[in-house]
Amino acid sequence: xxxxxxxxxxxxxxxxxxxxxxxxxxxxxxxxxxxxxxxxxxxxxxxxxxxxxxxxxxxxxxxxxxxxxxxxxxxxxxxxxxxxxxxxxxxxxxxxxxxxxxxxxxxx
Numbered sequence: 001x002x003x004x005x006x007x008x009x010x011x012x013x014x015x016x017x018x019x020x021x022x023x024x025x026x027x028x029x030x031x032x033x034x035x036x037x038x039x040x041x042x043x044x045x046x047x048x049x050x051x052x053x054x055x056x057x058x059x060x061x062x063x064x065x066x067x068x069x070x071x072x073x074x075x076x077x078x079x080x081x082x083x084x085x086x087x088x089x090x091x092x093x094x095x096x097x098x099x100x101x102x103x104x105x106x107x108x
Contacts, residue, residue, distance in 0.1 A: 008096070012089020013082040020081035 003011070 007089075008093030009086040009090035012092065013086035016085020016088070017078060017082045020078065
């Protein structure tokens with residue numbers, strides 16, 4: 001199955017995930033200080049759900065930074081980036097298929 005045959009939600013999710021990873025990697029050399037820029041970019045997709053899930057908010061505010069906490073935040077962030085891209089791709093696919101249906105009906 002080639003890239004052209006993939007559904008739009010999958011394309012959107014993979015593009016969003018790729019952009020998220022690429023931006024995080026590219027900002028590592030410019031990161032310095034207390035909170036690195038790459039960490040901010042990597043955690044950015046978590047912003048919409050932090051206020052919805054109180055336990056995640058407590059998890060983020062915990063001062064200890066063990067490897068489990070860091071891995072969990074990275075995985076959740078990457079999943080959220082994929083989901084955001086998948087939703088955008090799904091909406092784009094719905095709009096595009098609606099336009100194709102109108103063109104097909106007008107030709108009759």
